Amino acid sequence: MSEERKLILKLGQMITDRIGHKVTVDDPEYWGLAEVLTDEMAEVCLSMKVRKPMTLEEIAKKSGKDKERVQKLLDEMSVIGMIEYNWENEDRHKQYVLPMFVPGCAEFMMMNKKQTEEHPIIADFFENMSRLPLEKVTPMVPPGGSGIGMHVIPVEKAIPAHQQSASVEHISHWLKKYQDKYAVGACSCRRQQRMRGEGCGEIEGDLCIGVGDMADYLVETGKGRYIDLDEVMEILERAERNGFVHQITNIDGEDKIFAICNCAPGVCNGLRTSQLFNTPNMSRSAYRAHVEKEKCVACGKCVEVCPVGAAKLGQKLCTKHGEIQYPKALLPDTEKWGRDKWDPDYRDHAKINCYETGTSPCKTACPAHLPVQGYIKMAAEGRYMDALKLIKQDNPFPAVCGAICNRRCEDECTRGTIDKAVAIDEIKKFIAEKEIHEEHRYVPLCENHEGKQFDQKIAVIGAGPAGMSAAYYLRTKGYPVTVFEKEERPGGMLLNGIPSFRLEKSVIEAEIDVLRQMDVEFRCGVEVGKDITIPQLREKGYKAFYVAVGAQGGRLAGVPGEDADGVQTGVDFLRRINLAEEGAMSVDNMAVPGSEMLPADVKLSGRTVVIGGGNVAIDVARTALRAGSDSVSMYCLESLAEMPAAADEVAEAREEGVVVWNGWGPKEILAEAGKVKGIILKKCVSVFDENGRFHPVYDENECITVECENILLSIGQSVQWGELLKDTAVEFNANGTAKADPVTYQTKEPDIFVGGDVYTGPKFAIDAIAAGKQGCESIHRFVHEGHSLTLGRDLRQFMELDKDAVVIEEFDNAKRQIPGRKAGIAKESFRDLRSVFTEEQVKAEAARCLGCGATVVDENKCIGCGLCTTKCEFDAIHLSRDLPEMSTMRKAEDKLKGILPYALKRAIKIKLKK
Structure with missing residues (x-):
């Protein structure tokens, strides 16, 4: 080692505050400084004392160097980030300070973007120095301590007006104190995490506010x-909208700071270290959050924003075993604390939404995990637009889903164990109906974390529910999004695969129009792979692709005679009907179309047999009646109990005259002169094998022949890829769906993500909508280098409470409300004759909700940031000043005065506990 490098080592040893560790050349204290400092700079620094202000003259004298030379070196080191300066003295003359590593020179170095690009090792230096010095000291920070380095300051409006508070707990205090002297710069922590490949989707930008001399x-x-x-104020308010934690520096003594940071959970070094070591006293405010269970509706928005995982969903119903006691995090107050108590996976653990004992079944069962109790409560209070906004945080198409959802929330509703489930979908449909009328539409704010737009263009291929959901959420994050659709209108299978008597075209168009108002660009009549290719789109600047073209092809049965005239797949049949209806409506907007509006080549005549037992088959059968069939019979393999179609839809089909036959599968289609004249069906003995897999077994000796003129095969759907993914690395499953990561939906071609039916196979619209939102999160992370697609990601995993164990003592015993119907004969019209609830019905039905779920806050983990209160629309969660001592401000040098006495008391407690 040269003499000059020994100076760097000596400097690192002088600045470090690691307990019981002597710095060597292998430590970041050495190699971090050696990366950017010259030996002469180290000499000047060694003439100073850590955190002791000195004038230029004093430094020149101590270092024995020429004053002009020292000035040049101090200026250079200030730009590097090694030295800071201020004018905090009576004469207001400039004085220089050799800061601590963190907060101090390590993060100041990270602020110099050009420098970090030239010396990426600085990112590791900063990360190490935010963690290593704290490994042994963190358990000794007292519960009433004052934090180390950074200190959480609550959202100001979350501080209860009726509680006594200290001035230093209010952001307004600091803004007034340093009035007219503010600057904003890039967040060192976000930059560090991005450079280390551990970004969690929180993108760096001008977010950290310097005050006073630090601004200069x-x-x-x-x-x-x-x-x-x-x-x-704009930065602070935007930070709160984005779930960033306000923190102030807390090392300069009473009533003094140099920065207000807006910290991203999972990224901020201050928050990360307290979570890693499981020692929230390091950074928490004087406040903790508490939930009023009677007001809480388990919408989960406080849970989603909680930076440390202190808030999780639980239940508020009593059980046969008494009230559930929720676990609290262990704290080091009376425990010996070491690596075994640390939480290396804290970023993922902070995103666990639900306690193992479970929460409301409706939220759990919904694939998009809508805040069901929340919007029901708002509807009961007449807050319909608030309810709409709440729903659209997780589902941009509530009117569509109100018409066609398969209502898994209702299937699992706790109320269903008493009498009948709450009519959740009807309440949502009532709320969403407001948006069909243009003057009531909710158009969300579309901007990124800096109030700007991102530059990265995103291409969504396919304008169905998955693709348009991805587009919606990408726009809310501030991305320019183009949706490519091969049909002439957006909507996908919503438009072409679902009959209007279940989903009116005007409903689809109204909700798509919101995307247009959000500046989502639709390019219809463009087939990617044919009219333009993915490589060509890359050349045009598109950085990622979300492929969601749906399963728009039908499947044949593979039996003799299915090439006869009169045989169609159900999917093709529905598409032809929908296009014909669209054409008729474009000519006459007042038309109430039945079979008379269909062109001759689309109409059906004679008897129709539908093969299949799912919801699509039901749609096909009911549409066949409206298309002119004399009669419609439906044959499926499954028994009535096994049929995948929803029971209420089967009942509606029967009411309209569809005859359902269970336990039969196609054997052969009979034709005469090339045209269908009948079908032979064979008895299905069983549909599934012992493992529950589809494996039908037939009795070939028991067959029936059914005479008919039309056969519609609705036995499955297929993905029609065309040339879309030609020459890409995307791989496919045996059924034609794309292979992708089950969490991120990323394919083998890194910039191509898939979602909806092209990944899962045919499912429901709500499944595709949920996939679209997750696709958005993956793409957001992907287009920013250095961000992990999985680290600290909210996996949206919920567990259902044990309905058999709950004790329900009081409830509204009103019967389930039933919506009315519009005038008309259903089987003769393509219009949706179902009505929505009246306001009275909505309020009556909402009162039937048992309010199963509630947020539970672990006070040991809560850091009192107050973000939860900004997301609660029900005044159910509040801050309480439980730890007033946490607002004590001490100089860094004086913090041991608080830590050492506590450490002694703690050691005695641990010994006594043993």
Whole structure:
């Protein structure tokens, strides 16, 4: 080792505050400094004392160097981030400070973007220095301590007006104290995490606010820019919308800070270290969150925003075993604390939504996990637009789903164990009906974390529910999105695969129009792979692709005679009907179409047999009646109990005259002169094998012949890829769906993501909508280098409470409400004759909800940021000033005065506990 490098080592040893560790050349204290400092710079620094302000003259004298030379070195080191300066003295003369590593020179170095690009090792230096010095000291931070380095300051409006509070707990106090002296710069922590490949989707930008002399330092050294109070407020408010935690620096003594940071959970070094070591006292505010269970509706929005996983969903119904006691995190107050108590997977654990004992079944069962109790409560209060906004946080197409959802929420509703489930879907349909009328539509804010737009263009291929959901959520994040659709209108299978008597075209169009108002670009009549290719789109600047073209092809049965005239797949039949109806409506907007509006080549005549037992088969059968069939018979393999079609839809089909036959499968189609004249069906003995897999077994000796003129095969759907993925690395499953990661939906071609039916096979619209939102999250992370697609990701996993164990003592015993019907004969019209609830019915039905779920806050984990209160629309969660001592501000040098006495008491408690 050269003499000069020994100076760097000596400097690192001087600055470090690691307990019981002597710095060597293998430590970041050495190699982090050696990366950017010259030996002469180290000499100057060694003439200073850590965190002791000195004038230029004093430093020149101590270092024995020429004053002009020292000035040049100090200026260079200020830009590097090794030195900071201020004017905090009576004469207001400039003084220089050799700061701590963190907060201090390590993060100041990260603020210099050009420097970090040239010396990426600085990111590792910063990460190490935010963690290593704290490994042994963190358990000794007292419950009433004052944090180390950074300190959470609550959202100001979350501080209860009726509670006594200290001025330093209010952001407004600091803004007033440092009025007219603000600057904003890039977040060091976000940059560090991105450079280390551990970004969690929180993108760096101008988010950290320097105040007072630090504002001048940031601007003069090229690390920030001046801003006024209005922009400060915009940044703070935007931070709260995005779920960023306000923190202040807490090392300079009473009533003094140099920055207000807006910290991203899973990224901020201050929050990360307290979570890693399971020691929230390091950074928590004087407040903790508490839930009023009677007001809470388990919407889960507080859970989603909680930066440390302190809030999770549980239940508020009593059980046969008494009230559930929820676990609390272990704290080091009376425990020996070591690596075995740390939480290396804290970023993922903070995103666990639900306690193992479960929460409301409706939210759990919904694939998109809608806040069901929340919007029901809002509807009961007449807050319909608020309810709509709440729903659209997880489902941009509530009117569509109100018409066609398979209502898994209702299937699992706890109320169903008493009498009948709450009519959740009807309540949602009533709320969504408001948006069909243009003056009531909700158009969300579309901007990124800086209030700007991202540059990365995203291509969505397929304008069905998955693709349009991805487009919706990508726009809300501020991305320019283009949706490519090969048909002439967006909508996908919503438009072409679902008959209007179940989903009116005007409903689809109204909700798509919201996307247009959000500036989503639709390019219809463009087939990707044919009219333009993915490589060509890359050349045009598209950075990622979400492929969601749906399963728009039908499947044949593979039996003799199915090439006869009169045989169609159900999917093709529905598409032809929908296109014909669209054409008729474009000519006469007042038309109420039945079979008379269909062109001759689309109409059916004679007897029709539908093969299949799913919801699509039901749609096909009911549509066949409206298309002119004299009679419609439906044959499926499954027994009535096994039929995949919803029971209420089967009942509706029967009411309209469809005859359902269970336990029969096609054997041969009979034709005469090339045209269908009948079908031979064979008896199905069983549909599934002992493992529950589809494996039908037939009795070939028991057959029936059914005479008919039309056969519609609705036995499955297929993905029609065309040339879309030609020459890509995307792999396929045996059934034609695309292979992709089950969490991220990323294919073997890194910039291509898939969702909806092309990945899962045919499912429901709500499944596709949920997939679209997850696809958005993956693409958001992917297009920003250095961000993990999985780290700290909300997997949206919920567990249902044990309905058999709950004790329900009181409830509204009103019967389930039933919506009315419009005038008309259903089987003769393509219009949807179902009505929505009246307001009175909505309120009556909402009162039937048992309110199963509620948020539970682990007070040991809560850091008192108050973000939860900003997301609660029900005034159910509040901050309480439980730990007033946490607002004590001490200089870094004085913190041991609080830590050492507590450490002694703690050691005695641990010994006594043993």
